[in-house]
Amino acid sequence: MHVNPQHIQEVLIDGASLTIEQVVAAARFGARVSVAEAAMDAMRRSRALVSKIIDEERVAYGISTGFGEFSKISIGSELSGKLQMNLILSHCVGVGEPLPTEVVRAMMLLRANALCKGCSGIRPEIVLALVEMLNKRVHPIVPEKGSLGASGDLAPLSHMALPLLGLGVAEYEGRTLSGADAMERAGIQVFTLLAKEGLALINGTQCMTAIGLLACYDSLRAAQLADIVASMSMEALTALRNAFDPRVHAVRPHKGQGIVARNILLLTDGSPLLDASASLRVQDAYAIRCLPQVHGACRDAIDHVRGKIEIEINSATDNPLLFLDDESVISGGNFHGEPMALAFDYLGIAAAELASISERRMERLVNPALSNGLPAFLTPNGGINSGYMICQYGAASLVSENKVLAHPASVDSIPSSANQEDHVSMGTTAARKCASIVDNTYSVLAYELMAAVQGIELRGGDISPVHRALFDAARKRFGFYGEDREIRDDISGANVLVRSGELQRIVFETIPEFE
Numbered sequence: 001m002h003v004n005p006q007h008i009q010e011v012l013i014d015g016a017s018l019t020i021e022q023v024v025a026a027a028r029f030g031a032r033v034s035v036a037e038a039a040m041d042a043m044r045r046s047r048a049l050v051s052k053i054i055d056e057e058r059v060a061y062g063i064s065t066g067f068g069e070f071s072k073i074s075i076g077s078e079l080s081g082k083l084q085m086n087l088i089l090s091h092c093v094g095v096g097e098p099l100p101t102e103v104v105r106a107m108m109l110l111r112a113n114a115l116c117k118g119c120s121g122i123r124p125e126i127v128l129a130l131v132e133m134l135n136k137r138v139h140p141i142v143p144e145k146g147s148l149g150a151s152g153d154l155a156p157l158s159h160m161a162l163p164l165l166g167l168g169v170a171e172y173e174g175r176t177l178s179g180a181d182a183m184e185r186a187g188i189q190v191f192t193l194l195a196k197e198g199l200a201l202i203n204g205t206q207c208m209t210a211i212g213l214l215a216c217y218d219s220l221r222a223a224q225l226a227d228i229v230a231s232m233s234m235e236a237l238t239a240l241r242n243a244f245d246p247r248v249h250a251v252r253p254h255k256g257q258g259i260v261a262r263n264i265l266l267l268t269d270g271s272p273l274l275d276a277s278a279s280l281r282v283q284d285a286y287a288i289r290c291l292p293q294v295h296g297a298c299r300d301a302i303d304h305v306r307g308k309i310e311i312e313i314n315s316a317t318d319n320p321l322l323f324l325d326d327e328s329v330i331s332g333g334n335f336h337g338e339p340m341a342l343a344f345d346y347l348g349i350a351a352a353e354l355a356s357i358s359e360r361r362m363e364r365l366v367n368p369a370l371s372n373g374l375p376a377f378l379t380p381n382g383g384i385n386s387g388y389m390i391c392q393y394g395a396a397s398l399v400s401e402n403k404v405l406a407h408p409a410s411v412d413s414i415p416s417s418a419n420q421e422d423h424v425s426m427g428t429t430a431a432r433k434c435a436s437i438v439d440n441t442y443s444v445l446a447y448e449l450m451a452a453v454q455g456i457e458l459r460g461g462d463i464s465p466v467h468r469a470l471f472d473a474a475r476k477r478f479g480f481y482g483e484d485r486e487i488r489d490d491i492s493g494a495n496v497l498v499r500s501g502e503l504q505r506i507v508f509e510t511i512p513e514f515e
Contacts, residue, residue, distance in 0.1 A: 005029055005217075013109070013131075014039045015116035018313050020306065024217050026134065027106035027210070033131050035116060035124070042118025043127060046322050050121035050196045053329065054080060060329040061320050063121075063196045084198030088165060091158035091202060094143030099156070099211075101171065104139050106210035107153075107160055110313055111201065119316040119323070120200035129164055129188055136186040141169040141176065142207075144432065148416060149337035150424030152317065153207035161201040166190035203318035205337045211431035212344040213309050215438045219302050219351050222441050223295060224504050224514075226354045227260055229449045230291055231267035232470060233361045235463045236455025238277035238372050241268060243289040256303070257296030259515045264291060266511045271464035280372070287360040294357050301350035308343040337427030341410035344427065348434035352402040355441040358448045359395040365451040366392050378454045378481070385484045388451050391491070395447040398440040405433045405440075446494035449474060454481055466510045470503055 008025035011018075014036035025031035053060050064080065099107075112130045115122050133139075140163050146155035162168025163179030170182035183190050191197075233239075244261045268274050283289055320331040366388050368376040379387025409430040415422040453474045456463060463471065477493035497503065507514050 005031075010034065011109070012036055013113040013116050015042070015113055015118065015316075016314050018109075018113045020213055020217055020309060020313070023106050023109055023210075023213055023313065026109050027102045027214065030137070033109060033112070033134050035112070035128060035131055039116035039118065040124050043115065043120075043122065043124035045324055046118040046121050047123050049322050049324060049327055049329075050194075052327070054195050058329075061331040063320070063329070080195035081193055084193040084195065085165065087198035088158050088161050088193070088202065089167075091154045092162060092168065094146035094155040094159050096143045096145035099142045099144050099207075101139050102214060103207075103210050104142050104160065105134060106213060107142070107156070107206045108134050108140075110206040110210055110213075111157065111160070111204060113313065114204055114206065114315065114317055115200060117314075117316045119321045120318050121196040121322050122200035123191075123194070123197065125189070126164060126191055126197065126201075129191070132188050133163070133183075133186070136188065137172065138163065138182050138186045138188065139171045140179070141171060147207055147428040148414070148421075148424040149205065149208050149341060149427030149429070150335070150416070151319075151421050152203040152205060152335035153337075153428055154202050156207040156428070157202035157204065160207075161198075164191055164201070165193065199320075200318055203335050205312060205317050205335065205340055205427065208337050208340050208344070208428040208431040209309065209312050211428070211435050212305075212340060212347065213313065215344070215351075215431065215435040216302060216305050216309055216347055218438050218442075219347060219354075220299075220306070221501065221504065222351060222354055222438060222445065223299050223302060224263075224507075225442075225445055225498055226295055226298075226358060227263045227291075228267065228470065228503050228507055229358065229445050229452060229498075230288075230295070230361060231264050232452040232456065232467055233365060233448060234264070234268060234288060235271060235273055235467055236365055236371075236374065236452050236459055237284075237288065237361075238273065238280060238459070239284050239288045240277060240281065241265065241274060242278070243284070244292065249292060254293075254296055254300060256299030257292045259299060260295040261292040263514055266514055267466055267507070268464050271462070271467065273459070273461040273463055276461075285360075285364065285370070287357055287364060291357075294353060298350040298354050301346055305343045305347045305350075308339055312340055337425035338410065341425040341427030341430045344430040344434045345406075345408040345410045348402075348430070348437045349406050351434065351437045351441045352399075352406045355395075355399050355402055355437075355444040358441075358444045359392070359399045362392050362395050362444075362448045362451050365448075365455050371455070374455050374458055378451060378458060379484075380458065380482060387481060387484070388454060391447045391450060391487070394491075395444045398444050402437045402440050405437050409433060442498050443495055446491065446498045449498060450478060450481075450490060450494050453478075466507060469506050469510060473497070473502055473506060 168179035377387035478490035
């Protein structure tokens with residue numbers, strides 16, 4: 001993933017070509033969003049079909065009937081708008097802390113893009129208002145909990161939709177305001193919903209996909225970072241490079257495995273310290289020797305999930321769907337989050353493994369029985385000083401927490417709507433857990449980076465050119481730990497560094513072939 005979302009200034013949505021990087025650009029870095037004219041036309045024609053269905057008094061789920069178990073009840077045309085408004089009002093039942101702003105922005109963008117496919121029957125003016133909210137930074141307050149991820153992310157998307165109706169709560173210009181006040185101050189029109197429009201806004205997987213998409217993007221960056229930090233630990237441990245020989249990986253040609261092996265060789269190329277270590281032992285422990293196999297499998301998992309997300313963010317996920325060629329209104333199940341639920345459980349496991357093997361490398365760095373000559377706990381004055389002893393505790397704590405969080409949410413289900421919705425995905429829970437795992441993994445890698453840099457300095461000797469640049473960047477954030485001090489400042493600096501992308505930037509500039 002070499003496209004830098006920070007460099008994307010404009011995102012044009014058409015329902016078919018949105019990329020993960022574009023979503024990150026708009027959600028995290030504020031890229032401006034606009035709607036393609038072809039999508040506007042598709043939405044106009046889709047809306048016209050809804051109007052025709054109402055005029056002809058056809059029976060169509062969610063347009064002229066109630067929802068879920070209430071689909072058996074017919075709703076007259078004069079109440080169809082009230083039905084849609086009531087849908088939003090009754091479904092905004094979320095609880096818990098507000099979702100991060102970047103997640104809400106991603107939700108808004110993904111919902112707008114899904115509506116651009118022209119299968120949902122919503123007025124294009126509402127989609128334009130949603131996009132205008134993005135561009136003017138009106139952010140609905142959306143509680144993080146309350147979605148089963150099966151009839152879509154009904155609760156969170158209802159909270160997202162409230163300001164469009166002049167209701168709910170939103171953040172604007174650094175203040176939390178009523179939805180009506182935020183929209184008025186931003187100069188954005190609010191709406192009274194018509195037939196089908198409430199369903200169009202909330203029946204979909206955009207909450208889980210928003211959370212999981214950002215976690216997936218951050219997971220790939222974490223995988224790159226894991227290779228970088230592990231290669232620095234190799235310098236500190238005088239590791240061997242024979243296990244990264246391309247011939248080894250050619251006879252087990254998993255894609256990720258080969259990428260990681262090449263990355264490690266590129267990162268350690270030109271290291272006199274590692275050149276001299278070749279005769280020290282026959283093989284290293286698994287945390288070093290099996291780097292390509294473990295990091296590589298994690299990369300393959302991330303790549304798989306990325307492919308699923310790329311399909312999902314350009315899909316129509318509400319119900320019913322309208323097809324203009326023969327004016328069909330089909331009640332299906334595209335709102336069901338199972339494809340994302342399984343993917344995000346898998347992604348969480350992969351991220352947890354990156355942290356797990358990182359903590360094992362850190363243990364080797366601080367343990368004098370395993371570090372090939374480094375002082376205990378990486379302190380030159382042990383006994384009176386604890387050095388990095390408790391940093392390993394911190395890493396172990398996060399790894400253990402990840403093990404709990406990695407239990408799959410997707411294997412759970414609980415029926416709802418009088419058993420009409422009798423199997424649910426729990427995909428939003430899977431996505432939320434995954435995001436927590438990814439965040440913990442960055443912190444574990446920060447601990448390892450601190451230990452690797454300390455080990456390199458204590459070891460002495462010449463390291464590879466790219467490692468020297470990385471070492472210097474790290475030392476600007478946290479210094480040599482000779483005597484115990486308030487180490488939380490060092491940990492904070494390391495965490496900022498690993499999340500900033502600076503280490504990857506140094507590597508990409510020095511080694512363009514790095515993946």
